[in-house]
Amino acid sequence: MRIDIGAALDATATPGVPPDALDRLDDRVARAHDRITAGMDGDEFGYAALNLPQTVDVDAITAAADAVADADTLVTVGIGGSALGAATLVDALGDDDLDYHALDNVDPAHVTRLLDRIDLSTTAVHVVSRSGTTAETLANFLVVRDAMDDAGVDWTARTLVTTGDDGPLRALADTHDLPALDAPRGVPGRFAALSTVALPAAAIAGVDVGELVAGAADGRAALAGSLEDCPAYAYGATAYALDQRGAGVNAMLPYAERLETFAEWFAQLWAESLGKDGVGQTPARALGATDQHSQLQLYRAGPRDKLVTMLRPASRPDCAIPEAELADIDYLTGGDLGALLDAEFEATAASLAASGVPTVRVEVPAVDARSVGRLLFDFEAACVLAGELYGVETFTQPAVEWGKNAARELLRGEDPLPETETHIVE
Incomplete structure (x- = not known):
């Protein structure tokens, strides 16, 4: 560069x-x-991201991607760093014959319109959540899974997971024997584009991930x-x-x-x-x-x-x-x-x-x-x-974590939000 x-x-x-x-x-x-x-040498949290060119397992990523390599459509289900890295790589380098989408928002009109339009029988789904508890990601995945069931598609044969060692998404992957990659330890999502978070999407899209690394x-x-x-x-x-x-x-x-x-x-x-x-x-x-x-x-x-x-x-x-x-x-x-x-x-x-x-x-x-x-x-x-x-x-x-926690509490019927003055014009 x-x-x-x-x-x-x-x-x-x-x-x-x-x-x-x-x-x-x-x-x-x-x-x-x-x-x-020093942070890199100690593999410290965050600094470990700069070690990914040496620590990422390209062969494991390629093997996981091969399970859904026949896909005509690829959907990344994630948000923030769990989706933007993959979208960046696929948009920059991916095969034009692959129809790629990132479900990184929970807008119901967008989600339902996308699922109505694509052929789910030839769609690969890559679900990404380090914690396995990200509300937006899990909600969207449940909607995708239900749509595949309704279409008579075996979603377990079309789904690849990247997540942490434990949590609901790891448990789901274990229960249904889904191909699952470990999210890199010590690497925040926004620094994880060169890892199991984004490279599987690139591999499915025909990108030479070895050259990326x-x-x-x-x-x-x-x-x-x-x-x-x-x-x-x-x-x-x-x-x-x-x-x-x-x-x-x-x-x-x-x-x-x-x-x-x-x-x-x-x-x-x-x-x-x-x-x-x-x-x-x-x-x-x-x-x-x-x-x-x-x-x-x-x-x-x-x-x-x-x-x-x-x-x-x-x-x-x-x-x-x-x-x-x-x-x-x-x-x-x-x-x-x-x-x-x-x-x-x-x-x-x-x-x-x-x-x-x-x-x-x-x-x-x-x-x-x-x-x-x-x-x-x-x-x-x-x-x-x-x-x-x-x-x-x-x-x-x-600041991001504050908002995530507040959203979860609202969904549980709690009210964690501070009172603010309103001035409404209709």
Whole structure:
């Protein structure tokens, strides 16, 4: 992965990072790297995520996926990190012949519409819950299971589970002899894309999971004690430094349709990991070139509170633009859609730089398994580094747990919610 932070420095951007401030920050990066390395060596909670390229069992994942490899449709039943990693990998790399869906919400209209539309007899279901108690995941799975029963489909032959050592989902898998993979220990869901949480969906979708893991291993090998030597740390440190100077929004802008879901994955990773104790950047999601026509106006001319992260692959498939026979657009004739998208990328980067918006450019070789594996790992490492610099507990999510517990109590007929003033207008 290649990172260019030049347009985030104060010679171009406002706010921007002075080079001498970056030099001073590098001393903190070195100390943070020592802490991260110690956490990895001790396989500590959270830091264990950065060991996944060495600890994940690709053969076990591939074997489990083979049980439902004949699927025409794949449904991931999970929420948050238990679904976004899989969706990111399948959307980026999956076989176009596979109809993929993530049931990551309990909207009854959406769930029933999906189950009415797909052929359940050729559908594989991957249920993911580390605790095995996630209310949304279990509710959706029970609905899916019932729909399969009603359609005369043996749901036990179409279901794969990833969960912890115990809990209701593990008990269900044991009772019905379902193929079950162990959720990785010490790895929060949002850091688990390169594990049994997401890789089975990728395998079912025809992705070379060995190459994904190899790309992640490239990222692990590239970790170093200076932001000048480590792309992941360069990104994490620059984002932190810009936030400290007023860029409290981080807009992720990939220029590849297949990486749109990556922006969603990044948003959870960045928000849930760093948004604590009154600090943390707010992630925003966009897509180039689409959102040049919707959000770019705000980024360029709105409040100076944004970092724009522009992401693109160095190589793309060819798709020639036919002759137009119209004089006003003859500049398109003989061109290529990929070249046009790259021109949009460069023009947007120049536009942002001209208006002083801090911008970081991220480039991967291609949208292929090895590059995507490296991309995911590097952004996880960047997030861990940023958490060290902020001084927050990167791997916990107490605000999320509060809401989960409150929802369960409401469903049990209890009322855990504090009283709030209402002002209703109808």
